[in-house]
Structures are given as C-alpha cells and as structure tokens.
Amino acid sequence: MLKRTPLYNAHLAMGARMVEFGGWEMPVQYRGIIDEHHAVRNRAGLFDISHMGRFMIRGPQAEAFLQRMVTCDVSTIPLGHASYGLLCRPDGGIVDDVFLYHLPDEFMMVVNAANRAKDWDWLQQHTTRFEVEIEDRSERWAMLALQGPQAEHLLAGAEDSTTADIGSLPFHGVAMTTIFGQNALIARTGYTGEDGFEIFFEAQSAERFWYGLLALGGNAVQACGLGARDSLRFEACLALYGHEIDETINPYEARLGWVVKLNKGDFIGREALQAIKAAGISRRLVGFEMVGKGIARSGYPVQRVCGETVGFVTSGMPSPTLGRPLGMAYVPTDLSSEGSEFDVVIRERPVRARVVKMPFYKPRYKR
Numbered sequence: 433m434l435k436r437t438p439l440y441n442a443h444l445a446m447g448a449r450m451v452e453f454g455g456w457e458m459p460v461q462y463r464g465i466i467d468e469h470h471a472v473r474n475r476a477g478l479f480d481i482s483h484m485g486r487f488m489i490r491g492p493q494a495e496a497f498l499q500r501m502v503t504c505d506v507s508t509i510p511l512g513h514a515s516y517g518l519l520c521r522p523d524g525g526i527v528d529d530v531f532l533y534h535l536p537d538e539f540m541m542v543v544n545a546a547n548r549a550k551d552w553d554w555l556q557q558h559t560t561r562f563e564v565e566i567e568d569r570s571e572r573w574a575m576l577a578l579q580g581p582q583a584e585h586l587l588a589g590a591e592d593s594t595t596a597d598i599g600s601l602p603f604h605g606v607a608m609t610t611i612f613g614q615n616a617l618i619a620r621t622g623y624t625g626e627d628g629f630e631i632f633f634e635a636q637s638a639e640r641f642w643y644g645l646l647a648l649g650g651n652a653v654q655a656c657g658l659g660a661r662d663s664l665r666f667e668a669c670l671a672l673y674g675h676e677i678d679e680t681i682n683p684y685e686a687r688l689g690w691v692v693k694l695n696k697g698d699f700i701g702r703e704a705l706q707a708i709k710a711a712g713i714s715r716r717l718v719g720f721e722m723v724g725k726g727i728a729r730s731g732y733p734v735q736r737v738c739g740e741t742v743g744f745v746t747s748g749m750p751s752p753t754l755g756r757p758l759g760m761a762y763v764p765t766d767l768s769s770e771g772s773e774f775d776v777v778i779r780e781r782p783v784r785a786r787v788v789k790m791p792f793y794k795p796r797y798k799r
Contacts, residue, residue: 434452434455434456434457435455435456435457435483436456436457437456437458437480437482437483437574437638438482438574438635438636438638438639439480439482439574439638439639439642440457442638442639442642442643443459443480446462446655447462448460448461448462448655448657449461449462449657451658453483453545453546453658454483454544454545454546455545455546456483456545458480458483458657458658459480459655459657459658460657460658460659461657461658461659461660462654462655462656462657463654465657465659465660465663465752466752467654468654468655468656468657468659468660469656469660469663469664469752469753470752470753471580471654471656471660472579472580472624472626472654472656472660472664473580473581473626473664473753474580474581475580475581475582475652475653475654476578476579476580476581476582476583476586476628476648476649476652476653476654477578477579477580477624477653477654477655477656477660478576478577478578478579478642478645478646478653478654478655478656479576479577479579479656479657479661480574480575480576480642481575481576481577481630481661482573482574482575482576482635482638483545484542484543484544484545484548484570484575485541485542485543485544485545485547485548485551485552485568485570486540486541486542486543486568486569486570486573486575486632487540487541487542487543487551487552487555487566487567487568487569487570488538488539488540488566488567488569489538489539489540489541489555489564489565489566490537490538490539490564490565490567491562491563491564491565492563492564493562493563493564494538494539494564495507495539496562497558497559497562497564498532498539498541499696499697499699500558500561500562500698500699500700501519501555501558501699501700502517502518502519502530502532502699503517503518503519503520503683503691503692503693503699503701503705504516504517504518504532504691504692504693505693505696506532506534506539507696509532509534510534511534511535511536512534512535512605512606512607513533513534513602513604513605513606514531514532514533514534514604514605514606514619514621515531515532515534515604516529516530516531516532516691517529517530517531517532517691518530518683518688518691518692519551519554519700520682520683520699520700520701520705521679521700521701522700522701522703522704523701523704524682524683524701524704524705524708525678525679525680525681525682525701526673526677526678526679526681526682526683526686526688527547527550527551527554527679528543528544528547528550528551528673529544529671529673529677529688530542530543530544530551531619531621533606533617533619534606535606535617540569540632541555542575544673546673546674547673548570552566552568558700571635572634572635573632573633573634573635574632574633574634574635574637574638574641575630575631575632576630576631576641576642576645577622577623577624577628577629577630577631578628578629578631578645578653579622579623579624579626579627579628579629579664580624580626580627580628581626581627581796582649582652583626583627583628583629584598584599584627584629585649586645586648586649586652586653587611587618587629587645587648589648589649590611590612590644590645590648598618598629601618601620601629602620603620603797604619604620604621605619605620606618606619606620611631611633611641611644612637612640612641612644614633614634614637614640614641615633615634616631616632616633616641617631617632617633618630618631618632619631619632623661623664623665623670624661624664624665624668625664625665625667625668625670625791625793625794625795625796625797626664626795626796626797627796627797631645662747663749663751663752666747666749666751666758666760666792667751667752667753667754667758667791667792667793668791668792668793668795669719669760669790669791669792670791671686671688672746672747675730675746675747675760676717676746676747676760681762682704682705682708682713683705684705684708684709684713685713685715685716685717685762686717687716687717687790689709692705692709694706694709712765713765714764714765715743715762715763715764715765715768716762716763716765716768717746717760717761717762718760718761718762718763718767718768718772718787718790719758719759719760719787719788719789719790719791719792720758720759720760720761720774720776720785720786720787720788721756721757721758721759721785721786721788722756722757722758722759722776722783722784722785723773723783723784723785723786724783724784724785725783726757726776726778726781726783727748727749727750727757727778728745728748728757728758728759728761728776728778728783728785729745729748729749729778730745730746730747730748731744731745732744732745732748732776732777732778733745733776733777734761734762734763734774734775734776734777734785735774735775735776735777735782736767736774736775737773737774737775737784739775739782741777742763742764742767742774743761743762743763743764743767743774744761744762745759745760745761745776746759746760746761746762747759747760748760748761748776751792751793753793754792754793758788758792759776759785760790761776761785763787767787768787769787770787770788770789771786771787772786772787773785773786773787774787
C-alpha cells in the first residue's frame with residue numbers, strides 16, 4: 433500500500449497525474465512538467481513535499497549526538513539557521529543527505545522520503561552513548577515548498593505582519609511565523625536553484641495552506657509536481673539520492689567534500705574519509721552536454737572513446753531552461769576536466785558527450 437500525504441485528495445481534485453515515488457503516491461505533474469518548470473524559474477511554484485521525513489532531536493546532548501552522526505559542523509549552525517549535511521557509513525558511503533534546522537531547545541532533521549525508515553533506524557542505533565530523544569514528526573506536520581523569484585513577495589502577503597519578517601530572513605534562515613492565522617515554521621531553503629521557502633505546519637491545516645498559497649498574487653503561483661522538482665534540481669546540479677549519491681558513493685566523488693568537516697572532531701566515517709581525501713579519488717561526478725544526437729538517461733553506460741566502459745550516467749534530460757541535452761555522470765578522474773570527451777551508450781549506440789562546468793544553471797539564492 434502506497435503512502436499518501438494530507439494533500440492527496442487536493443492533488444486529485446486538481447487533475448494531477450499521480451505516480452509512485454519512494455513508497456508514496458505523489459503528483460508528478462499538473463499542467464505539464466515544462467510549464468511548471470518555467471513557472472518556478474520566472475514566477476513561483478508550489479510543491480507538496482510532505483512525503484519527506486522530519487525528525488526532532490532534543491536533549492542535553494543533542495548537539496554532541498548530531499556532531500557524531502553528520503559530516504557538517506553542527507556547533508557552527510546558529511540558532512535560527514539551517515545547514516546541509518550528510519549521514520555517512522564507517523566506510524564513507526553516504527547513508528543520506530539531510531538538512532539540519534537549529535530551533536529553540538531542539539534540532540530538526542529533514543531526510544529523504546525513501547530513506548525515512550532507514551535513517552530513523554540508523555539514528556536509533558547510535559543513541560546509546562548520548563542523552564538524547566528523537567521524535568518522528570513526519571505524520572504530524574505537513575511540508576510545502578514555495579519556490580521562485582516572486583516567492584518572497586508573495587509569501588509576505590500571506591504572513592501575519594506581527595510576526596517574523598519574511599523579507600529579512602537570510603538564506604538558510606529559519607523562523608516561526610503566522611500564515612493564514614496558523615502557526616508555521618518557515619525556512620529559506622529549497623531544491624530548485626531559486627530563492628524560496630519551505631514551510632512546516634500541522635498536517636490538519638494542509639489544504640488551507642495549499643489552496644491559500646496557490647491563490648496568492650492571482651495566477652502567480654502554480655502547483656508543481658515531482659517532474660518539475662527533478663528538472664529544476666537537475667539544472668542546478670543538486671544531488672538526488674539514488675542517482676548522484678548512495679551508500680556506494682563517498683562525498684569527495686560526489687563533489688560534496690565541502691560539507692565534510694574533518695577538523696570538527698570524530699564522526700561516523702571520519703577515518704575513512706580522511707584516508708580517501710589523502711589518497712585521492714579515482715572517479716568524480718561531472719556535468720556534460722551531448723555533442724552527438726541523443727538524450728542521456730540515468731543508468732546509461734559511459735565509455736572511453738576507445739569503447740571501454742568506465743562509468744555511468746546518474747541523471748540526464750533536455751534542459752528546459754538552457755534548451756540542450758545535458759547530464760551528470762561518474763567518470764574516471766582523468767576524464768573529469770572541462771572539455772574532456774567520452775561516449776554515452778544510448779540504445780546500444782555510443783554518442784559523444786563533452787564535460788561542461790557545473791552547475792548548468794547558476795542558482796539564484798538570496799544570500
């Protein structure tokens with residue numbers, strides 16, 4: 433039985449095409465993926481992301497526990513801010529990528545929907561040495577993402593003027609506010625390459641928030657599904673678990689070494705990651721454009737020009753914003769410099785591709 437968010441009936445009422453994703457029945461599109469993609473790039477789009485996991489971590493040793501679990505330095509996350517981090521295995525493989533939110537008296541960890549049960553178990557396995565409590569608030573809270581260049585202006589119109597000033601919230605800032613008369617937690621975070629907000633609130637208010645946010649600015653906000661969410665994050669070269677990252681891939685290969693703070697003290701995977709960094713990596717994630725005619729898709733083999741298979745495509749599609757077929761792939765480091773060429777095997781036919789600079793689309797975050 434597939435799980436459903438509190439907005440399942442609203443999605444059906446709006447004519448969304450529903451698909452299975454990570455054990456959930458989710459909207460992949462409403463009007464169409466390309467239309468929704470451009471709405472976010474030019475105006476604002478609204479996503480139901482209530483399928484993601486939300487864990488609350490509190491207690492006298494909450495910070496020490498999280499320092500042990502994640503690669504980022506939790507001690508440097510100010511109150512009212514969020515940070516990206518990784519959960520790693522002892523061998524350096526990535527269990528999941530997460531966002532940590534430093535709230536009064538507790539932290540919130542947002543995890544990928546498909547990894548929610550695995551991450552919960554992983555955290556629970558390591559609590560014995562710490563005075564810490566973990567609560568799964570995934571069912572109690574809903575979560576929406578309002579993304580796009582008009583997101584700030586539009587959301588400010590829904591905010592209670594007596595509470596937090598959304599316009600002054602910095603990139604990765606977190607605050608409590610009131611929207612449509614309801615308490616909500618907002619964070620200036622997202623997964624699209626645009627400025628925007630993720631909004632957390634009690635699940636029973638889901639339809640009030642959904643329809644209320646869609647009504648902002650007349651037709652300025654468009655409902656968006658997982659299809660546009662994927663194409664938007666792809667253009668910004670943001671990692672998707674199960675594609676660019678998984679337990680067989682380490683952060684340095686995935687170009688996520690910037691979130692590994694080896695000097696912060698001990699954490700799970702630190703020893704292995706130190707060794708990997710010292711020895712150097714043999715493969716690296718790269719962005720590429722198709723030189724020959726064809727569209728690269730996830731899982732397609734990558735070959736040297738001589739025909740030797742040496743890697744694989746993680747994600748690929750025609751870029752709606754840039755208008756050309758692009759992709760990301762793992763290749764040997766000697767093929768990872770900008771301008772290097774290799775072949776992508778498309779329907780048993782090698783098609784030439786060339787390494788290009790990442791990200792494909794420069795994110796427009798407010799900093």
